[in-house]
Amino acid sequence: MDGPRHDVPRHDVPEPDALTRPYWEAAARGRLLVRRCGACGRAHHYPREFCPHCWSEEVSWEEASGRATLYTWSAVHRNDLPPFTGRVPYLAAVVDLAEGPRMMTELVDCPQDGPRAGMPLEVAFRDGVPVFRPGPGRAAGPAG
Known part of the structure; x- marks a missing residue:
């Protein structure tokens, strides 16, 4: 079957309530x-x-400004919950927003050997979910 199945529960977004x-x-x-x-x-x-x-x-x-710095990350190689199964491997990350709060997210457009603690990031959105990628002018590869 092509495309996402709509009868399978998703585990990557919470159910919005009045507050969220x-x-x-x-x-x-x-x-x-x-x-x-x-x-x-x-x-x-x-x-x-x-x-x-x-x-x-x-x-x-x-x-928020959409700017952040990378605090920590982990490469996820196995996740059996939809829709993650089709995304592995991916980089789960914790970022420090420019405004101060720390946020769990996913790091995208960055090779698994490319993340560095403190690297500048910018927000991007995938299917209405905030994810982060290396910031402008920042090479995504290993520092040299």
Whole structure:
């Protein structure tokens, strides 16, 4: 059978709820959002109804710059959950957004031997899901 099966549950996106719906709607339009606290001024991700730093409920959505640096990564060679089976091997990553929060994601357009801690990244979107790739002007290959 060609193409994705629509009767198989996907495990790469959560079910949006009232709180996260703005995040997923923005991502579908190619925009990355974070939550920012009006009390302490710090941004956070994943979306919460309160600030995880000061517990204030004075939080709102803000468009992120889309810039990040690579914190850590791992090459995944086996994942039996749809749709990951067809993507292996892939690079699971944790990135530090320019706004401060740390985010789990996938690193794309980068060879498995190319990632380096601290390398600049930029957001990209695949099927409405934010992923990250090497930033502009950054060679994706090994440093030399």
